[in-house]
Amino acid sequence: MFWRKKDKAADVAVEEQVVQEPEVQVEKVVEQLPIVEPTVVEAAPQELVKVELPKRNLTKGFKAVFSRIKFDVENLEELQDILIQADFGVSAAEEIVAEVKVRAKKSGSRTEAELKEILTDLLTEKMTRSDVSLNLDSGKQPYVILVVGVNGAGKTTTIGKLANYLVEGGAKVTLGAADTFRAAAVEQLETWATRSNSSIVKPVSEGQDPAAVAYEAVEKAIANGSDVLIIDTAGRLQNKQGLMDELGKIRRVIEKNLPISEVLLVLDSTTGQNAMTQAKAFTEVAAVTGIALTKLDGSAKGGIVYAIQDQLNIPVKLVGVGEGINDFGFFDAKEFAIGLVGEK
Ligand SMILES: Nc1nc2c(ncn2[C@@H]2O[C@H](COP(=O)(O)OP(=O)(O)O)[C@@H](O)[C@H]2O)c(=O)[nH]1
Ligand SMILES: [Mg+2]
Numbered sequence: 001m002f003w004r005k006k007d008k009a010a011d012v013a014v015e016e017q018v019v020q021e022p023e024v025q026v027e028k029v030v031e032q033l034p035i036v037e038p039t040v041v042e043a044a045p046q047e048l049v050k051v052e053l054p055k056r057n058l059t060k061g062f063k064a065v066f067s068r069i070k071f072d073v074e075n076l077e078e079l080q081d082i083l084i085q086a087d088f089g090v091s092a093a094e095e096i097v098a099e100v101k102v103r104a105k106k107s108g109s110r111t112e113a114e115l116k117e118i119l120t121d122l123l124t125e126k127m128t129r130s131d132v133s134l135n136l137d138s139g140k141q142p143y144v145i146l147v148v149g150v151n152g153a154g155k156t157t158t159i160g161k162l163a164n165y166l167v168e169g170g171a172k173v174t175l176g177a178a179d180t181f182r183a184a185a186v187e188q189l190e191t192w193a194t195r196s197n198s199s200i201v202k203p204v205s206e207g208q209d210p211a212a213v214a215y216e217a218v219e220k221a222i223a224n225g226s227d228v229l230i231i232d233t234a235g236r237l238q239n240k241q242g243l244m245d246e247l248g249k250i251r252r253v254i255e256k257n258l259p260i261s262e263v264l265l266v267l268d269s270t271t272g273q274n275a276m277t278q279a280k281a282f283t284e285v286a287a288v289t290g291i292a293l294t295k296l297d298g299s300a301k302g303g304i305v306y307a308i309q310d311q312l313n314i315p316v317k318l319v320g321v322g323e324g325i326n327d328f329g330f331f332d333a334k335e336f337a338i339g340l341v342g343e344k
Pocket of ligand 2: 157
């Protein structure tokens with residue numbers, strides 16, 4: 001759920017529609033209404049309308065981690081090995097297996113189906129958190145989402161998917177191309193801006209100070225009445241001090257005008273324990289509020305979700321399951337546990 005600015009002209013129609021109808025239909029209603037001078041909308045005190053974003057389930061599955069093992073309550077060492085291979089972490093693997101044994105004993109479960117159900121329920125419980133939604137409900141717009149992570153993790157792709165989703169949900173979105181290090185990075189974001197019907201603020205020259213681009217993106221997003229501003233950054237991790245300085249500067253210039261709603265760290269799940277190392281480094285230099293875990297379509301290492309939440313206490317909010325615009329979902333512990341265990 002998030003709040004976006006209320007369109008004055010559409011007041012009544014929108015209000016009535018929003019309560020019951022999906023967002024797509026609301027936009028149809030808005031489209032049919034006469035166009036209002038932008039100044040009228042800008043000058044009016046900001047009123048907010050509650051928008052229920054459509055629920056997004058994963059359109060593609062990811063690799064089940066445990067489906068190939070035979071569950072046997074007398075012999076759960078194999079389960080422990082697979083948990084470790086799937087990046088749950090050694091102590092978490094031991095704890096999970098011990099708890100499965102306890103629950104199986106208590107309920108007298110012995111069959112493979114029963115054991116899988118116990119495991120699915122246990123993982124669901126352990127991965128469920130109350131803070132998995134994106135922070136898009138403070139009412140202070142535009143919401144700024146700062147996206148960080150090493151090169152190749154999937155930042156730009158995730159931004160494109162998320163922007164498209166928000167635009168489909170009725171939001172106005174601006175992207176800030178603060179990865180100014182490579183011209184190709186700007187072009188790639190521009191392609192996603194076009195595909196997702198978002199605005200974009202680009203550097204005026206190659207290698208322009210990323211903070212300057214972030215600053216301009218904030219000004220433009222405010223001026224064009226955006227609901228959400230998503231800022232792409234470069235992910236050079238060679239030098240922690242350099243990264244800290246760069247992200248710190250970007251933060252400061254944004255916060256001159258707007259609070260940052262979300263610092264989303266993008267991690268490539270196929271990199272396994274490396275993703276954990278990156279997560280630790282980035283949480284030290286940026287106040288990470290959520291993780292987007294990409295490439296789960298090609299990885300049998302989904303346990304990294306568990307490990308990140310368990311060890312770093314940061315919620316995984318988004319998961320990427322492909323290169324396509326719709327190949328992502330909001331993290332749902334139960335859906336994820338079922339996917340991992342390969343049950344049903
Ligand atoms: N299979 C798969 N590929 C992805 C996913 N997310 C990103 N990619 C690919 O990973 C590569 C790097 O992504 P990019 O967004 O450029 O990473 P960035 O350097 O962090 O901005 C690209 O080829 C993307 O298409 C995903 O969820 N699944
Ligand atoms: Mg990029």
